[in-house]
Amino acid sequence: MAMENFKHFLVVLSVAAAAGLVSIIFVLRWVLHFREGLAWDGGPAEFNWHPVLMVIGFIFLQGTAIIVYRIPWTWHRSKLMMKFIHAGLNLLAFTLAVVSMVAVFDFHNAAKIPNMYSLHSWVGLAAVILYGLQLVLGVGMYLMPFTPASWRAAFMPLHVYGGLFLFTSIIAVALMGITEKLIFSLSDPKYKDSPPEAIFVNVLGLLLVVFGALILWIATRKSWKRPSEQILHTLHTDGGVEDSSKVGPALSQLSDVPNEETCGDVRKRSCKLDDQPN
Numbered sequence: 693m694a695m696e697n698f699k700h701f702l703v704v705l706s707v708a709a710a711a712g713l714v715s716i717i718f719v720l721r722w723v724l725h726f727r728e729g730l731a732w733d734g735g736p737a738e739f740n741w742h743p744v745l746m747v748i749g750f751i752f753l754q755g756t757a758i759i760v761y762r763i764p765w766t767w768h769r770s771k772l773m774m775k776f777i778h779a780g781l782n783l784l785a786f787t788l789a790v791v792s793m794v795a796v797f798d799f800h801n802a803a804k805i806p807n808m809y810s811l812h813s814w815v816g817l818a819a820v821i822l823y824g825l826q827l828v829l830g831v832g833m834y835l836m837p838f839t840p841a842s843w844r845a846a847f848m849p850l851h852v853y854g855g856l857f858l859f860t861s862i863i864a865v866a867l868m869g870i871t872e873k874l875i876f877s878l879s880d881p882k883y884k885d886s887p888p889e890a891i892f893v894n895v896l897g898l899l900l901v902v903f904g905a906l907i908l909w910i911a912t913r914k915s916w917k918r919p920s921e922q923i924l925h926t927l928h929t930d931g932g933v934e935d936s937s938k939v940g941p942a943l944s945q946l947s948d949v950p951n952e953e954t955c956g957d958v959r960k961r962s963c964k965l966d967d968q969p970n
């Protein structure tokens with residue numbers, strides 16, 4: 693990555709990290725200061741695990757997993773190691789989302805509130821199920837050594853699109869959840885009267901939008917992609933990869949599609965190298 697490009701990357705990454713971390717602080721303050729706190733007792737404090745674990749796991753950890761290949765100081769690490777980190781973070785995000793769903797179902801059943809009546813719950817459950825599918829297919833395609841390279845390449849556009857679509861949908865689901873929770877729980881004064889909790893939690897929603905927008909920006913810049921293994925190998929033997937800022941723009945352009953995808957075009961030779969789970 694050229695120096696100028698590297699600086700832009702650092703700025704966007706820092707703002708994204710700040711928005712994500714502040715969102716976590718905000719959701720914790722919401723449930724601990726404005727709401728009933730956290731507990732596992734079938735009551736409202738059990739419900740509160742739902743937004744907390746969704747923001748930490750399904751939004752922050754998933755966003756991190758998505759951009760982990762893009763971080764230049766990981767480029768000297770093997771592709772296999774980065775796949776494990778990407779898959780591991782996604783698995784952790786999924787696990788926290790499932791625990792968060794158990795919390796809300798448990799709370800609903802204990803309080804005799806019906807399940808699955810809202811648009812939030814419909815889109816949310818669909819996202820969790822499809823995310824589980826994406827995880828299983830990701831492991832099957834990119835971690836199983838016997839999966840043919842041609843399958844990996846053919847599936848990569850769907851994997852990337854599916855991942856970005858799910859991440860975006862999950863932010864939208866969180867915004868719906870936040871809005872309905874504020875409408876349900878603020879009574880005197882009401883949501884429409886803008887009490888401090890409403891303003892505070894609206895800001896949480898804005899932070900999630902900013903975090904999502906920046907993660908999508910990072911994940912869609914061609915010049916910020918992890919270079920192919922072949923190029924990294926060449927640089928490594930030349931001693932160039934230690935300083936990632938020296939990786940020039942020409943390099944990034946050579947590798948402007950996900951590595952597994954390069955099999956589809958004239959760069960067939962580099963595909964063979966990249967698909968080795970090395």
Ligand code: HEM
Pocket residue numbers: 742743746747750793796797798800806807808809810811812813814815816817819820862863865866867868869870871872873
């Ligand atoms: C309920 C998913 C985030 C608030 C539900 C339910 C699902 C779900 C499937 C239905 C549970 C049941 O019927 O018993 C998700 C997903 C999220 C998310 C995938 C990922 C971001 C949030 C957030 C809030 C929230 C951030 C903010 C407080 C609620 C509320 C309910 C609920 C109030 C109960 C009412 C209803 O069923 O719509 N959520 N949720 N959710 N969620 Fe979320």
Ligand code: HEM
Pocket residue numbers: 758759761762775776778779782823824826827828829830831834835851852853854855856858911917918950951952
């Ligand atoms: C790339 C999402 C699970 C392997 C990507 C990208 C996204 C994504 C958005 C594009 C990143 C970029 O262009 O830099 C997801 C989601 C998952 C998931 C949401 C879970 C639900 C997995 C799993 C594996 C995997 C389990 C298995 C190792 C890969 C590989 C790439 C990739 C090899 C290409 C990286 C590159 O060459 O630049 N994933 N992924 N993914 N993912 Fe996943």
